[in-house]
Every structure is written in C-alpha cells, then in structure tokens.
Amino acid sequence: MPDDARPVSTADAEVSDAAIVARGLKKIYAGTKKSPPKEALKGIDLTIPRGSMFGLLGPNGAGKSTFINILAGLVTKTEGEVSIWGFDIDKNHRSARASIGVVPQEISADVFFTPKEGLEIQAGLYGVPKDQRRTMEILRALGLEDKADAYVRMLSGGMKRRLLVAKAMVHSPPILILDEPTAGVDIELRKQLWEQVVEMHQRGVTIILTTHYLEEAQTLCDTIGIIHQGEVKTVKPKDELIASLDRKSLMVVPEDEITALPQIGDACRTELRDGALYIDYTPSTTRVADILAALSQSGISVKDLSTVEADLEDVFMEMTYGSDS
Numbered sequence: 001m002p003d004d005a006r007p008v009s010t011a012d013a014e015v016s017d018a019a020i021v022a023r024g025l026k027k028i029y030a031g032t033k034k035s036p037p038k039e040a041l042k043g044i045d046l047t048i049p050r051g052s053m054f055g056l057l058g059p060n061g062a063g064k065s066t067f068i069n070i071l072a073g074l075v076t077k078t079e080g081e082v083s084i085w086g087f088d089i090d091k092n093h094r095s096a097r098a099s100i101g102v103v104p105q106e107i108s109a110d111v112f113f114t115p116k117e118g119l120e121i122q123a124g125l126y127g128v129p130k131d132q133r134r135t136m137e138i139l140r141a142l143g144l145e146d147k148a149d150a151y152v153r154m155l156s157g158g159m160k161r162r163l164l165v166a167k168a169m170v171h172s173p174p175i176l177i178l179d180e181p182t183a184g185v186d187i188e189l190r191k192q193l194w195e196q197v198v199e200m201h202q203r204g205v206t207i208i209l210t211t212h213y214l215e216e217a218q219t220l221c222d223t224i225g226i227i228h229q230g231e232v233k234t235v236k237p238k239d240e241l242i243a244s245l246d247r248k249s250l251m252v253v254p255e256d257e258i259t260a261l262p263q264i265g266d267a268c269r270t271e272l273r274d275g276a277l278y279i280d281y282t283p284s285t286t287r288v289a290d291i292l293a294a295l296s297q298s299g300i301s302v303k304d305l306s307t308v309e310a311d312l313e314d315v316f317m318e319m320t321y322g323s324d325s
C-alpha cells in the first residue's frame with residue numbers, strides 16, 4: 001500500500017483516523033418497468049473507528065448490504081463520499097479496496113481447489129507476492145490447518161465459512177467485514193467462528209459485522225450502528241447505547257401472595273407473572289428506594305428482588321419498529 005496515497009491535504013483528520021467514513025452517502029437503485037427506483041441509502045453519515053468491533057444492525061431491507069457492497073466495490077454509490085482506512089474510494093480505489101477483506105453472505109466455495117490452493121489463487125488475485133503469502137498461517141489461525149489439502153466439498157458448513165474468512169484475509173487487510181456470517185449456522189459452529197474473529201480483533205484487525213442475532217452483537221461488539229430505511233438512526237459505544245435507553249425492570253418476589261397490583265407512581269408499569277411482580281421504571285425519574293417505599297405502603301413485604309437492564313434488543317426495537325409509527 002503506497003504511503004504517498006494517504007490523504008495529506010484532507011482537512012478532515014477524522015477521515016485518516018477512522019477505519020471507515022461515509023458522508024452524505026446515497027444509493028438509488030434504478031427502477032424497472034415493474035418497480036420504481038429505490039432509494040436504499042438516503043445520505044448516510046457514518047464513522048467506524050479503527051480497532052473497533054462494530055455491529056451494523058438493521059431490519060431486513062434497511063440498507064446494510066448496500067452499504068457493505070459499496071465498500072466492497074460491488075455496488076456503485078449514487079452520491080456522497082466514502083473513505084476506507086483514509087483512502088477515498090473514488091480517488092484511491094486500489095488502496096481503499098486493499099484495505100478491506102469482505103466475507104460474503106453466501107457460501108460460494110470453489111469445490112475444484114483445496115483450501116490451500118484457493119488461498120493461493122486469492123492471494124494471486126490481490127497481487128500478493130509469493131514470498132509474502134501467509135497461506136498456512138491464515139489456515140492455522142482459522143483452525144483449518146489440517147484441512148489445507150482436503151477437498152472443499154468434504155468440509156462442513158462451518159469450515160466453509162471459516163475458509164471464506166481466510167480468503168478475505170489473504171492480503172492482510174486492516175479491516176474485515178462480515179455480512180451475516182452466521183445466518184443458518186448452528187450454535188456450536190457460530191461459537192467457533194466468533195472465537196476466531198475475536199482473535200483477529202485482538203490482533204488489531206477492525207471488524208465490521210452485520211448480524212440478525214442481536215445477542216451476538218451484544219456479546220461481541222463494542223460499538224453499534226443502527227440503520228433503518230436507508231438512514232443511520234444511531235452510532236454509539238454499545239454500553240452507552242444500552243444505558244441511553246432509560247428503562248429498567250425490577251423483579252420482586254413477595255413474602256406473601258399478591259392479589260392486587262400496587263400503586264407505584266405514574267411512570268411505572270407493573271405486571272404480575274408467576275407470583276412475581278415486575279415493575280418497569282425509568283431510572284432517570286424513579287429511584288428503586290421510592291418503589292420499595294410504595295410497595296411497603298401497599299402492605300407488600302419483599303422476599304427477594306433483582307433488576308433487569310435493557311438490552312440491545314430493546315434498543316433495536318425502539319430505534320426501528322418504534323420509529324415507524
């Protein structure tokens with residue numbers, strides 16, 4: 001990657017410090033006789049920090065694949081600017097492209113080559129000189145060393161996915177993008193794949209992933225972007241995002257059976273389930289002490305209690321389905 005291709009005159013220092021920067025990015029797919037043009041991205045601004053494990057979330061049709069395909073050079077943007085690792089995708093196309101490895105959604109493993117041959121061919125396509133290739137090292141990192149010379153058709157589904165990750169890494173890009181890498185993969189294989197991705201992240205690779213499994217994003221990602229109907233709804237560190245949802249739930253196990261719901265202020269929603277009392281409240285306006293005082297006034301003695309934090313799923317619902325109305 002030539003150093004002189006780095007942006008020097010760009011006033012925006014953020015561009016050279018970020019893994020990905022998109023500004024006013026629009027994509028309008030042309031219409032056909034049967035369907036009108038589709039504005040899949042409506043001028044999005046998005047900055048993905050270097051070194052992050054970034055989760056790009058959004059419901060079906062939100063524009064995630066369109067965004068990723070623009071980064072991968074598979075879809076042409078209609079308007080706006082994008083830089084990858086500081087390289088503008090129009091002005092420095094080759095360096096921008098060399099800075100990312102993309103793991104596609106679909107398994108399209110080439111059955112005619114062994115994993116080792118497949119990686120060598122991919123490295124050739126990226127112009128990696130023979131003496132700089134890391135074929136066996138990459139296969140080892142992805143737990144495929146002993147399958148280096150196997151027929152690809154003999155590999156399990158999980159191994160084929162890991163082979164796709166290996167192929168995306170042949171040119172040692174600083175950014176790895178995984179588009180729904182675990183859709184339809186069973187839990188054990190998903191775990192294995194993530195272990196390897198986490199290891200790559202620990203070695204310094206910036207990871208960007210889209211997934212439908214919010215639990216996965218919550219466990220793995222440090223930063224989350226939510227995209228909905230072609231617009232970025234939010235980008236925040238995960239913990240901040242979850243905390244920003246001013247909602248918690250208190251579960252109270254009473255000493256004696258509760259027959260009527262107690263009155264606990266207007267801001268709280270109460271519900272009886274399986275003998276326990278669930279109280280949803282907004283931590284910014286209601287203190288747990290006030291709730292406990294109200295319970296005591298209603299003659300309820302508390303045997304046990306625990307709080308349940310909001311999770312990414314709650315945030316996601318609020319940012320997407322909540323904003324439809």
Ligand SMILES: Nc1ncnc2c1ncn2[C@@H]1O[C@H](COP(=O)(O)OP(=O)(O)OP(=O)(O)O)[C@@H](O)[C@H]1O
Nearest residue numbers: 029030038040058059060061062063064065066067
């Ligand atoms: N080639 C295309 N031609 C026309 N419209 C398209 C094309 N590709 C995608 N779209 C439309 O653009 C919008 C965004 O699609 P995109 O695939 O980017 O969403 P997504 O968030 O990746 O969804 P999913 O999670 O289902 O993959 C959708 O309304 C989709 O129907």
